[in-house]
Amino acid sequence: MPLELLTIPCLADNYAFLLVNDAGEAALVDAPEAAPINAALAARGLTLTTILLTHHHWDHVEGLEGLSTAPAPRRIGAKADAHRLPPLTEEVSEGERITVLGEAVDILDVSGHTVGHIAFHFPASGFVFTGDSLMAFGCGRLFEGTPDQMYHSLGKLAALPQETLVCSGHEYTAANAKFAASVLPGVAAIAARCAETDRLRRAGQFTVPSSLALETATNPFLLAPDAAAFAKLRAQKDVF
Ligand code: ZN
Ligand code: FE
Numbered sequence: 001m002p003l004e005l006l007t008i009p010c011l012a013d014n015y016a017f018l019l020v021n022d023a024g025e026a027a028l029v030d031a032p033e034a035a036p037i038n039a040a041l042a043a044r045g046l047t048l049t050t051i052l053l054t055h056h057h058w059d060h061v062e063g064l065e066g067l068s069t070a071p072a073p074r075r076i077g078a079k080a081d082a083h084r085l086p087p088l089t090e091e092v093s094e095g096e097r098i099t100v101l102g103e104a105v106d107i108l109d110v111s112g113h114t115v116g117h118i119a120f121h122f123p124a125s126g127f128v129f130t131g132d133s134l135m136a137f138g139c140g141r142l143f144e145g146t147p148d149q150m151y152h153s154l155g156k157l158a159a160l161p162q163e164t165l166v167c168s169g170h171e172y173t174a175a176n177a178k179f180a181a182s183v184l185p186g187v188a189a190i191a192a193r194c195a196e197t198d199r200l201r202r203a204g205q206f207t208v209p210s211s212l213a214l215e216t217a218t219n220p221f222l223l224a225p226d227a228a229a230f231a232k233l234r235a236q237k238d239v240f
Helices: 032-046 080-082 147-158 173-183 188-200 211-220 226-240
Strands: 005-010 014-020 025-029 047-052 074-078 089-092 095-102 104-110 118-122 127-131 165-168
Touching: 005 165, 014 165, 025 032, 025 173, 032 047, 074 080, 080 089, 104 147, 147 211, 147 226, 165 211, 173 188, 173 226, 188 211
Parallel strands: 025 047, 047 074, 074 089, 127 165
Antiparallel strands: 005 014, 014 025, 095 104, 104 118, 118 127
16 A cells, blocks of 8 residues: 655644554655644544655754654664754665655655755655755755755656656745746746746645656756856756
């Protein structure tokens, strides 16, 4: 049975995600805000067994202490980020495979936004949790890493099976759409995604998760032909 995915809006524009198995156990990816996560757990009577953290930024960990969890769940994050993450029970690195809710999860280093940022790939259920690395129609700002690092990170994500659902950390898609349309005008697939993004947001719907196939076809940062072109694009977006 594939895991069920619940997308939980938090704060102004963050997302947390719950994965649920058929035994009523849940795994949380990032904890921007406790109340909406607690509400989602309570509404379904779920037991939170695992917390996965993509990176240390406050808007991805701030809700941790307020979660109603008994017994204490596993807390998993990057070894390279452990010194500035809340206390972890398991430190993981690129290439490791762990088990969450009975399913294999591959750890990818996707540094760029921060150094030590990781993604969690669930190959059996077809999800990848990308935090602020690959985002819907865009990518995270480079606070710590180099353009080369982020370009390499995005390349790893783009190489996953195209049907994978990209579960990213923010609802930034409308702003990303404006940028995509300005740098790649006249690309039909991009224009169509802009219209679809507009339609979804007007209807109050989420644009996250998105399919990797859609990202590889329309995300300007994945369409950049090389690291230099990526660097230029990312710099343009910073001042857009
Ligand atoms: Zn961040
Ligand atoms: Fe963030």
